[in-house]
Every structure is written in C-alpha cells, then in structure tokens.
Amino acid sequence: MENKLEDVEVVLLGEVEDVLDDNVDVVIKFPQGEVRTSTFFTMKNIEGIIARYRSSGECLAGRFFWSKDMVIVEDLREETIRETVHELVRSGEYRHAFGVAKLDD
Numbered sequence: 259m260e261n262k263l264e265d266v267e268v269v270l271l272g273e274v275e276d277v278l279d280d281n282v283d284v285v286i287k288f289p290q291g292e293v294r295t296s297t298f299f300t301m302k303n304i305e306g307i308i309a310r311y312r313s314s315g316e317c318l319a320g321r322f323f324w325s326k327d328m329v330i331v332e333d334l335r336e337e338t339i340r341e342t343v344h345e346l347v348r349s350g351e352y353r354h355a356f357g358v359a360k361l362d363d
Contacts, residue, residue: 263344265289270336277334279303281325286343286356294356296327298339304330327357 267287274280279302286294304323312320329346331338346352 262289263347266343266347268336268340268343270339274334279306280334282334282339284339284343285359286347286352293359294352295359296329296356297325298329298331298334298342299325300332300334301330327355329355 266289269285269287271283271285274282278300281297281299281303284296284298286296288294308317308320308323310320311317311323317323329342331342343352346355
C-alpha cells in the first residue's frame with residue numbers, strides 16, 4: 259500500500275530554539291497505524307556537540323558522534339522537516355532512516 263504524503267502526520271516533540279543550531283525528536287505517523295521516529299539535527303548542532311565532547315572527554319574526546327535514527331538537515335524549520343519526511347516516504351528510504359516506534363498498549 260502506497261502512502262499518500264498528505265496523510266502522513268509529522269509531529270515535533272519539543273520546541274526548537276534555534277532552527278540553525280539544534281536537534282529535535284520527530285514522530286512520523288502513517289494512516290495505516292505504523293509509527294516511526296527520528297531525531298533531526300543541524301550540522302552546526304553536531305559541531306557544537308562534538309566541541310563539548312572534546313572538553314568533557316566523552317566519545318573519545320569528540321572523535322566521534324552518533325545518534326540512532328539520525329537525519330541531518332540544513333535547518334529545523336517545520337517546513338524543512340516535513341518536506342524531508344515526505345521525500346523519504348516518497349522514495350521509500352524512510353524504512354531505513356526512521357526507527358520503528360515501540361508503543362505501549
């Protein structure tokens with residue numbers, strides 16, 4: 259069954275303080291009940307995290323960074339996030355880019 263993009267719900271969890279330097283968790287809900295999750299980051303945010311790791315010693319003093327189900331975007335405007343989700347759904351790549359949500363019954 260093909261997903262109609264207009265029926266895919268994109269929900270940002272939390273507020274984005276700086277659309278150019280932040281990250282946000284996103285829930286993607288499909289009309290047939292499937293729910294996926296991802297964290298969207300900007301490059302500037304990742305650079306800041308690595309800089310903090312260099313100071314704190316975490317992640318081999320900033321020599322690496324990882325995040326499960328990570329998507330890197332130019333900015334965190336809702337439009338950018340929504341367009342990115344829709345493109346990943348359209349191409350089918352969402353199956354690899356987004357995690358499967360485990361919802362409590």
